[in-house]
Amino acid sequence: MNKTAQIIQKKKKTILENWMSNQLSDQALRDDLISNEDLHKQSEELLNGLARAMATGNVDNIYAAEYEPVTEIISDISVTRARQGFSPRETGLYVLSLKQAIADTLEQELAGQHEQLYKEVTLVSRLLDSLSVITFETFIKGREEVILRQSDEISEISTPVIKVWDGILALPIIGTLDSARTQVVMENLLQEIVNTGSNIAILDISGVPAVDSLVAQHLMKTVSATRLMGAECIISGIRAEIAQTIVHLGIDLSNIKTKASLASALQLAFSMNKIEVKSNARNANFGLRR
Amino acid sequence: MQIVREQDVVLFRNRVREYSTKIGMNLVNQTKLITAASELVRNMLKYADGGQVIIEIISNNARNGVKLTFIDQGPGIADVPQAMQDGFSTGKSLGLGLPGAKRLVNEFEIQSKPGEGTRVSVTHWKHGR
Numbered sequence: 001m002n003k004t005a006q007i008i009q010k011k012k013k014t015i016l017e018n019w020m021s022n023q024l025s026d027q028a029l030r031d032d033l034i035s036n037e038d039l040h041k042q043s044e045e046l047l048n049g050l051a052r053a054m055a056t057g058n059v060d061n062i063y064a065a066e067y068e069p070v071t072e073i074i075s076d077i078s079v080t081r082a083r084q085g086f087s088p089r090e091t092g093l094y095v096l097s098l099k100q101a102i103a104d105t106l107e108q109e110l111a112g113q114h115e116q117l118y119k120e121v122t123l124v125s126r127l128l129d130s131l132s133v134i135t136f137e138t139f140i141k142g143r144e145e146v147i148l149r150q151s152d153e154i155s156e157i158s159t160p161v162i163k164v165w166d167g168i169l170a171l172p173i174i175g176t177l178d179s180a181r182t183q184v185v186m187e188n189l190l191q192e193i194v195n196t197g198s199n200i201a202i203l204d205i206s207g208v209p210a211v212d213s214l215v216a217q218h219l220m221k222t223v224s225a226t227r228l229m230g231a232e233c234i235i236s237g238i239r240a241e242i243a244q245t246i247v248h249l250g251i252d253l254s255n256i257k258t259k260a261s262l263a264s265a266l267q268l269a270f271s272m273n274k275i276e277v278k279s280n281a282r283n284a285n286f287g288l289r290r
Numbered sequence: 291m292q293i294v295r296e297q298d299v300v301l302f303r304n305r306v307r308e309y310s311t312k313i314g315m316n317l318v319n320q321t322k323l324i325t326a327a328s329e330l331v332r333n334m335l336k337y338a339d340g341g342q343v344i345i346e347i348i349s350n351n352a353r354n355g356v357k358l359t360f361i362d363q364g365p366g367i368a369d370v371p372q373a374m375q376d377g378f379s380t381g382k383s384l385g386l387g388l389p390g391a392k393r394l395v396n397e398f399e400i401q402s403k404p405g406e407g408t409r410v411s412v413t414h415w416k417h418g419r
Contacts, residue, residue: 151297176299176300178299209303210324210325212329212387213383213384213387241318241320244322245394249325249329249391250386250389251390
């Protein structure tokens with residue numbers, strides 16, 4: 001066991017006190033987010049783990065098995081802190097402030113032995129630096145999980161099926177169509193066809209930025225599923241540049257009814273359902289006069 | 291740029307859009323390039339579990355273009371001419387990815403050996419020719 005490990009083991013209490021007072025005197029202490037007792041418990045746990053790990057003699061490789069409990073505690077701390085609303089800076093400083101506490105104790109213990117002191121301090125510093133990197137890694141991982149969950153939620157809510165007329169449904173698709181999203185779109189659409197007894201569905205792809213063969217394939221699957229339910233599908237919102245791209249790609253959409261705009265798709269749907277829309281000029285004039 | 295997940299496809303497409311806007315490519319050519327890029331990057335994810343893409347702006351005799359190079363360490367393509375045919379697919383897709391991408395861009399180059407991965411590079415000029 002090297003000197004630092006011995007000192008940390010022996011002076012654990014002093015170090016913890018130092019560390020706590022460092023943290024408590026810090027301007028950035030978020031006592032609104034975490035109580036002093038919790039902070040004390042958290043810190044003690046971490047210091048204990050660190051002392052145990054250092055006692056094994058390994059003081060530089062934090063990816064070794066001895067350090068697993070320590071990295072686990074740290075990951076745990078940063079994940080909970082990320083949820084509580086701490087900034088990554090605050091979590092990083094939390095681990096780094098331990099360095100100061102240990103260095104102070106080492107200075108007292110090794111007073112006069114400059115060479116040894118220097119060696120031990122750099123060692124501790126390197127070790128704690130790599131530990132603080134872990135806090136950032138887990139912090140970011142935690143955030144990424146939140147982002148993934150949100151993108152799932154977005155794909156859930158961004159596929160509304162609108163009933164535009166008796167027997168006519170419209171489904172504006174915004175964003176990229178991937179397999180998971182197509183599944184949601186298809187389920188919503190088919191369910192709504194059953195619920196409303198509609199016979200025409202308009203898929204509007206004005207909001208789809210790029211139509212490649214995968215997206216086209218997904219669209220065709222949705223159309224054939226709708227047909228199996230006895231409803232007809234019209235795809236609208238095909239922009240000029242997308243039309244050119246589809247032709248170059250060699251995708252055959254000729255057996256699907258397509259229109260450039262939602263308005264013309266609606267017109268087609270009306271004529272398919274034998275509905276006529278008339279403008280009532282006399283009433284409009286009357287309205288203006290009033 | 292590294293491609294590892296399906297979400298990277300959207301990110302990558304936006305990056306290609308940025309580059310092609312920078313050299314003043316018009317919307318039709320932009321869409322062609324982006325669609326081709328999207329096909330190739332999806333292939334890379336599906337068959338090789340991801341890979342790497344290099345985006346470059348190149349110029350040749352006062353014309354500018356965007357060059358994309360897709361490199362993966364996947365299983366490779368056994369028969370390249372067959373893979374370039376419309377409607378051929380070893381997965382359950384339309385089989386239009388590679389031949390379609392070739393029709394969408396100005397220059398297309400593919401090198402692949404079974405077991406050694408695939409390297410595809412495409413170039414699209416600003417005015418589409």
